[in-house]
Each structure stands twice: as structure tokens, then as C-alpha cells.
Amino acid sequence: MTDLKLVIFDVDGTLVDSQGLIVASTTAAFEQIGMVAPSRDAIKSIVGLSLEEGMAVLVPEAGASEHVRLAEAYRSAYFEQREARGSAATSPFYEGAREVLDQLRADDWMLLAIATGKSKRGVDKLIEGHGLEGYFASAQCSDFHPSKPHPSMIETALSETGVDAANAVMVGDTTFDMDMAKAAGVKAIGVSWGYHDAATLNADVLIDSFAELPAAIQNLLGD
Numbered sequence: 541m542t543d544l545k546l547v548i549f550d551v552d553g554t555l556v557d558s559q560g561l562i563v564a565s566t567t568a569a570f571e572q573i574g575m576v577a578p579s580r581d582a583i584k585s586i587v588g589l590s591l592e593e594g595m596a597v598l599v600p601e602a603g604a605s606e607h608v609r610l611a612e613a614y615r616s617a618y619f620e621q622r623e624a625r626g627s628a629a630t631s632p633f634y635e636g637a638r639e640v641l642d643q644l645r646a647d648d649w650m651l652l653a654i655a656t657g658k659s660k661r662g663v664d665k666l667i668e669g670h671g672l673e674g675y676f677a678s679a680q681c682s683d684f685h686p687s688k689p690h691p692s693m694i695e696t697a698l699s700e701t702g703v704d705a706a707n708a709v710m711v712g713d714t715t716f717d718m719d720m721a722k723a724a725g726v727k728a729i730g731v732s733w734g735y736h737d738a739a740t741l742n743a744d745v746l747i748d749s750f751a752e753l754p755a756a757i758q759n760l761l762g763d
Contacts, residue, residue: 544703545709547708549655552657564617569610569617575599587657590686595607651678655688656693714735715736
């Protein structure tokens with residue numbers, strides 16, 4: 541009998557392009573508490589980390605209380621913009637993402653999951669906004685796990701779905717995603733369109749479009 545396969549997706553920079561929303565929210569957070577906002581490239585570099593850890597990377601000289609204040613200000617700014625414009629507008633799918641999700645979901649031996657630095661509220665809003673209810677057998681987020689690249693999110697997704705690590709793959713755009721996959725003992729597919737330089741991704745396979753994903757999964761996990 542064919543073993544179940546599990547494809548675990550990062551969200552921001554992999555499934556959806558939320559760069560504009562993330563940069564705007566980070567900038568607003570820094571301005572709100574009277575600090576100079578980081579550059580766009582600096583902000584992109586921390587996408588995938590939990591908010592408090594990301595703020596600590598951006599301003600290591602600040603104290604923990606400032607990192608918490610920045611994270612809370614970010615959440616408020618992000619929420620306001622998302623509520624005003626909607627998830628589909630502020631975090632649109634990358635080209636081909638929805639079609640490939642539909643294709644993979646149609647395979648009876650394939651399960652889908654999410655492992656993201658987003659909050660549970662953010663994940664729920666994204667799923668609702670894009671009509672993805674029922675797509676993911678497991679959805680792991682920053683509310684319940686250590687920040688990437690700790691393997692906790694992937695390990696929990698494997699436990700919830702009953703899939704062995706040898707039959708799972710992580711799809712992501714950052715070094716945090718790839719390192720998390722390695723730590724959890726699953727294969728790693730890097731995408732070149734995300735927020736980290738593709739040359740820095742230590743992926744088992746690197747793809748340049750969603751159209752390449754099904755074949756990459758098959759090559760890594762087999763039939």
C-alpha cells in the first residue's frame with residue numbers, strides 16, 4: 541500500500557506575497573514607538589521568525605521590553621491594514637499557488653500542512669480570506685511553538701497526520717524553513733521567489749515556479 545505523503549508549506553514568501561503588508565506594518569510599528577524603521581531588505585530578512593525574535597534581530601541593542609512593544613505595535617498595524625483591505629488583497633497568492641494546492645489536495649495519498657511564523661489569528665484569517673477551509677490537515681503557527689528553525693512545528697505536523705518524516709517535505713523561501721526541515725529530518729524544497737536570496741537556501745531542490753513543485757515532490761518522496 542502506498543504510504544501517505546505530507547507537504548508542509550511556509551506561508552509568507554512561499555504561498556502568498558505579503559511583503560508590502562509586512563514592510564508597512566513593521567515601519568508603522570517602529571514609527572509608533574519613536575524608533576527609526578529598518579530597511580526593506582532588513583525587514584525581509586526576518587520574515588519567518590516569531591515577531592519578538594524578529595524584532596530582537598532587527599534591533600539587538602534594544603531590550604526585551606522594547607521588542608515586545610514593537611511586536612504588539614506590529615500586530616496592531618497589520619490587523620488594521622488587513623481588516624481594511626482583506627487577506628486576498630494584502631496577501632495575494634503567488635502565480636500558480638492555488639492551482640497547485642488544488643492539484644495536490646486531489647491526490648488521495650497526499651496531505652497538506654502549514655508551518656508558519658504567523659499567529660493563529662493570522663493563519664485563520666488567511667485561510668478564511670482565500671477560501672482554504674479544509675485544505676490543511678495540520679496548521680502550525682508561532683502561538684504554540686518556538687520560532688523557526690526549531691523543528692517543533694514540523695514534528696507536530698508529522699504527529700498530527702501520522703506521516704513518517706521520510707514521507708514528508710517542507711516547502712519554503714527562507715533559510716529558517718530549510719534549517720527547520722533539516723532539524724526535523726524531512727526533505728526541503730526551496731522556492732526562488734521569496735524573501736531570502738535563493739543562493740543562500742540549503743535546499744534539497746530549488747524551484748523557480750509553482751508548476752515545478754509536483755514533480756519536485758515526486759522526485760524527493762517517490763510515488
